[in-house]
C-alpha cells in the first residue's frame with residue numbers, strides 16, 4: 026500500500042480500465058480544487074470540488090487508507106470495476122488515485138447529498154410513501170443492474186443499502202453511492218461493522234449480518250429504509266402506509282435469505298409498479314433547502330453537540346456535584362480550598378479526640394506554639410476574618426500553660442450572632458470531617474467522643490486567633506446546657522490567651538466583681554460567660570518572652586510587670602476556681618432541694634438520687650472544710666491575739682513591778 030507523499034495513479038487510472046474514464050479527468054490532485062465538505066462517513070470525507078481544466082464540479086471522496094484492511098491490489102481492482110459501471114442510478118467513479126495515505130475517488134457531484142442527511146436535516150420523521158416509492162424504485166434499478174453484472178458482485182461480498190448510500194441530485198436524480206470501492210476495502214468486516222455502527226442499531230441489519238457465517242449467494246440484501254425507525258410492520262405510526270408498502274417490507278424482512286426477493290422480483294411488486302418518477306416526487310422534498318455544504322455543517326455541529334451530550338453525564342454529574350458542594354458549603358462561608366488543604370493535612374494517626382493522658386503533651390505543644398491549637402486537641406477552624414475584630418480572653422491554667430479561646434465563641438443566651446457563628450463553625454468542622462472522612466476511616470485509634478469540630482491544628486497556626494475550647498466533660502456538661510457545651514467546656518483548666526491584653530483591666534478586676542457576676546443567673550451562664558469578663562492578660566507562653574524572663578540581665582522594670590501579671594492571673598484563677606466552686610455549690614444545693622422534693626413526690630430515679638446525694642455530701646464536706654479552715658484561721662488569729670495580749674500583759678506586769686520597786690525605795 027502506498028504511504029509515500031507522492032501521488033500515484035491507481036489501476037483505475039493507469040490500467041486499460043482507466044481508458045474508460047473520460048479523458049477530461051486526470052489523476053493529478055493539482056487539477057482539483059477542493060471546496061466544501063459535503064459528506065463524511067466512517068472512513069472518508071467527501072468534498073465538492075472543481076476539476077480545474079474543465080471547470081466542472083465534481084465530488085472527491087478522500088478515503089483514509091490507514092483505516093482500511095484491504096491491500097492496494099484489492100482497492101485497485103474495485104476501482105477498475107467502478108470505472109466500468111454505467112447505469113444512471115449508480116454513481117460512477119471518473120478516476121481514482123492515491124494522494125499520501127488517502128485514496129481520492131473522483132465522481133459526479135450529487136448536489137442534494139444522501140437521503141440520510143436529508144432526513145436528518147429536514148425530514149426527521151422520514152419521507153412520505155410516494156417519495157419512498159420513487160427513491161426505492163431507482164435504487165432497486167441500480168441493484169438489479171449490479172446484480173446483472175455478476176462479476177462485480179464476486180468482489181462485493183456484502184451490500185447493505187442504506188439511506189446514506191442513496192444520493193440525490195437536484196432534478197430528482199437518485200443514484201446508489203460508490204459502495205463498491207468502500208465495500209471492497211472493508212470486506213474483512215470492518216466496513217460491515219462501521220456501517221452497522223453508523224446506523225447505530227442492529228434493527229437495521231440484515232438477518233445474516235446478525236448471524237455471521239450464513240454465507241452469501243450473490244443475492245442482495247435489500248435493507249433500504251427511508252424511515253428513521255427500524256423497519257417493522259406493527260408500529261402504530263406506520264398505519265399511514267399502504268397495505269402494498271407493508272407487504273413489500275414484509276417480503277424484505279423474511280429471515281431466510283433464499284426466500285427473500287431479489288431486486289428484480291421486488292421491482293415487479295405492485296408497490297413499485299405504481300411508483301411515480303422521482304422528478305415528480307423527489308423534487309418536492311428538495312425545495313427551500315440550504316446548500317448541501319451548509320446542511321452538512323449544521324449536521325456536523327449537531328453531531329458534535331450530541332456527542333458532547335453523550336459524554337455529559339459524568340461531567341455533568343461532576344459539575345452538579347461540585348455546584349451542590351459549593352452551594353452547600355457556601356452558606357458556611359469558608360474557603361473551600363483552604364478547608365480542603367486542611368483536610369489533606371490531617372494524618373491518619375491524628376486522633377480526633379484527645380485523652381486526658383495526652384493532654385500534657387498537647388499542652389507542651391501548645392506551649393511551643395501558643396496559637397497553634399488548644400490543649401484539648403480541638404479544632405481551630407476559624408478563619409481570621411471571623412475573629413479579627415474580637416478580643417480574646419486570657420487565663421492561665423494551673424500549670425502555667427496558656428490556652429486559648431475566643432470571646433466571640435462564648436455566647437450569651439441572647440447573642441444570636443455569636444450563636445450563629447458558633448453553629449457555622451460547627452458546620453465547618455463537620456464539613457472538614459466529611460472531607461477528611463477517608464483518612465479518618467483508616468484510623469483504628471478513633472474514639473467516638475468527637476461531637477464537635479475536627480481538630481485541624483495547622484489551621485490555627487495560620488490564624489492568629491483561636492477556636493472554641495472543649496474538653497471531655499466539665500462544668501458546662503454537668504450543668505446540662507447542650508447548646509453551650511459545644512462552645513466552651515471547662516474542666517478545671519481555663520484556656521485562653523491572646524494578644525492585646527490590657528493589664529490594667531486585669532488588675533482592676535476585683536474578685537468580688539467576678540463573684541458578683543457569678544451570682545447572677547445560672548451557673549452555666551456563669552461558666553460559659555468567662556469570655557465576657559473584662560479580663561485580659563498578656564500571654565506568657567511566648568518562648569522568646571520566657572527566655573527573656575529567665576535571663577538574669579532582665580531589668581526589674583521588665584520583670585515586675587510580668588510578675589505582677591502572673592500574680593494577677595494566678596489570683597484571678599484562684600478566685601475563679603473558688604467562685605465556680607461556690608457557684609457549683611449553689612447549684613448542688615438547688616439540685617439537692619429538687620432531689621428532696623423529687624423524693625417526696627417519689628418520682629426521682631435511683632441513679633439520679635445517688636449522684637445527687639453524692640453531690641450533696643460533697644458540698645457539705647466542702648462547706649465543713651471551708652468552715653474548718655476559717656475556724657482554724659480564727660483560732661490562729663485568736664492565738665496570736667492571745668500571745669500578743671500575753672506580751673502586753675507581761676510588759677504591763679513588768680512596768681508595774683518597776684513602779685512598785687521605785688515606790689519601795691522612796692519609802
Ligand SMILES: Nc1ncnc2c1ncn2[C@@H]1O[C@H](COP(=O)(O)OP(=O)(O)OP(=O)(O)O)[C@@H](O)[C@H]1O
Pocket residue numbers: 063064065066067068069070071084086116132133134135136138139141142189190192202203207219220223
Ligand atoms: N458523489 C457525492 N456527491 C455528494 N455527496 C456525496 C457523494 N458521495 C458521498 N457523498 C456524501 O458523503 C457521505 C459519505 O460518503 P460515503 O458513504 O461514501 O463515505 P464512507 O466513509 O464510505 O461512509 P460509510 O462507510 O460510513 O458509509 C455520504 O453519506 C453522502 O452524504
